[in-house]
Amino acid sequence: MTGLVYVLPEHIAYTRAKAGEPFEYRLFGPRGDDMPEKTCPGCLLPLAVGDYTTLIPIGPGDDEEARERCREGRWYNAVSIEAHFGCATGMEIQE
Numbered sequence: 001m002t003g004l005v006y007v008l009p010e011h012i013a014y015t016r017a018k019a020g021e022p023f024e025y026r027l028f029g030p031r032g033d034d035m036p037e038k039t040c041p042g043c044l045l046p047l048a049v050g051d052y053t054t055l056i057p058i059g060p061g062d063d064e065e066a067r068e069r070c071r072e073g074r075w076y077n078a079v080s081i082e083a084h085f086g087c088a089t090g091m092e093i094q095e
């Protein structure tokens, strides 16, 4: 394992965020077999079928409107990366 996490365009998702607002991780899953292959940036393992995941916001990215809304402390669509729910929050999912 190289430790590199490749971020491809199909890996990018969006979630709502607001500067200064505590971010609440949403729980997604279990992952289906029809979802794009991705690597968790937390543990560098593949996000597998049946895994529970969440989206981690990075920020407004290069979108001018999102940047402006971010600067003004308003809600905006944040470029986000999918990761295991446990890797992002430390919480285990009980089934």
Ligand SMILES: [Zn+2]
Pocket (backbone or CB within 6 Å): 040, 041, 042, 043, 044, 045, 083, 084, 087
């Ligand atoms: Zn992980």
